[in-house]
Amino acid sequence: MPVSAGSPAFDGTRTVLSIVLATLNERENLPAVLAEIRQQPLPPFEAIVVDDGSTDGTREWLRTEAVTDPRIRPIFHEGKQTTLRAQGQGIRASVGRWVVVMDADRQHPASVLPSMLAELRAGASLVVASRYVPGGTPGSRTFGRAILSRGAEWTAKLVLRDARGVSDPVSGFFAFRRDVFEPLDPEDRGYKLLLFLLVMAHGRPIREVPFRFEPRAEGASKVTSSSAFLRVFLAEVAQAKRLERRRARRSSAP
Numbered sequence: 001m002p003v004s005a006g007s008p009a010f011d012g013t014r015t016v017l018s019i020v021l022a023t024l025n026e027r028e029n030l031p032a033v034l035a036e037i038r039q040q041p042l043p044p045f046e047a048i049v050v051d052d053g054s055t056d057g058t059r060e061w062l063r064t065e066a067v068t069d070p071r072i073r074p075i076f077h078e079g080k081q082t083t084l085r086a087q088g089q090g091i092r093a094s095v096g097r098w099v100v101v102m103d104a105d106r107q108h109p110a111s112v113l114p115s116m117l118a119e120l121r122a123g124a125s126l127v128v129a130s131r132y133v134p135g136g137t138p139g140s141r142t143f144g145r146a147i148l149s150r151g152a153e154w155t156a157k158l159v160l161r162d163a164r165g166v167s168d169p170v171s172g173f174f175a176f177r178r179d180v181f182e183p184l185d186p187e188d189r190g191y192k193l194l195l196f197l198l199v200m201a202h203g204r205p206i207r208e209v210p211f212r213f214e215p216r217a218e219g220a221s222k223v224t225s226s227s228a229f230l231r232v233f234l235a236e237v238a239q240a241k242r243l244e245r246r247r248a249r250r251s252s253a254p
């Protein structure tokens with residue numbers, strides 16, 4: 001069972017925005033990410049950090065931080081459950097009207113949050129921070145990582161109709177109205193929650209904003225092998241496809 005270590009002092013009644021971060025050994029990055037979030041002009045927010053058994057001090061740091069700043073709400077889960085489930089768990093615990101999902105490794109700049117929020121305020125149901133619209137960049141990456149990332153993007157677009165309307169369907173940085181979100185199948189696992197959100201937001205207004213994907217500042221990538229990534233990714237595209245079919249059947253039912 002996950003343990004929520006959020007401070008009893010947390011009062012979510014004014015919380016408008018929920019920022020969900022999944023962490024696995026991000027002690028060197030998480031403090032800077034949260035500091036950058038605090039510097040942004042944002043409405044009352046909570047930051048839900050779902051940690052899957054970090055052993056580098058992330059948990060200890062979070063426990064202390066949550067006492068001094070009750071907006072930081074850690075959820076401690078034992079063992080790696082993939083970002084898809086960890087983020088789903090964070091979203092279920094969130095109370096804001098709007099939710100942002102971002103990485104905790106400083107690759108997703110918090111300075112983009114105000115423009116994502118502006119799109120939500122203007123009526124968007126889902127906002128994708130994209131590396132591929134003007135003003136965005138995928139940053140410097142090895143040839144192998146570029147192929148893996150673009151291959152994942154093309155596969156997603158080939159299989160999922162709902163992924164075709166955006167330039168970066170495998171981005172890990174996005175925001176949405178909480179009422180768009182439906183609980184995931186407890187069996188689903190993977191890395192790309194956005195694929196599921198694109199299906200859930202079908203027919204609703206979706207916008208993109210540019211962002212500059214930064215190289216990982218500190219700590220190690222959790223993508224340890226391309227073949228392991230591909231296996232999980234292909235299975236999750238199939239899961240998102242099943243959701244797409246179920247929703248199409250539901251909307252065509254009399």
Ligand SMILES: Nc1nc2c(ncn2[C@@H]2O[C@H](COP(=O)(O)OP(=O)(O)OP(=O)(O)O)[C@@H](O)[C@H]2O)c(=O)[nH]1
Pocket residue numbers: 022023024025026050051052080081082083086102103104105107216220221222223
């Ligand atoms: N809770 C949880 N967090 C995870 C898990 N795997 C990765 N993360 C976190 O998810 C975010 C993205 O993970 P990364 O390893 O940076 O993956 P990536 O950004 O696709 O890969 P790089 O470009 O190599 O950094 C980071 O904040 C990680 O700490 C997991 O199984 N559980």
Ligand SMILES: [Mg+2]
Pocket residue numbers: 103105107216221
């Ligand atoms: Mg990363």
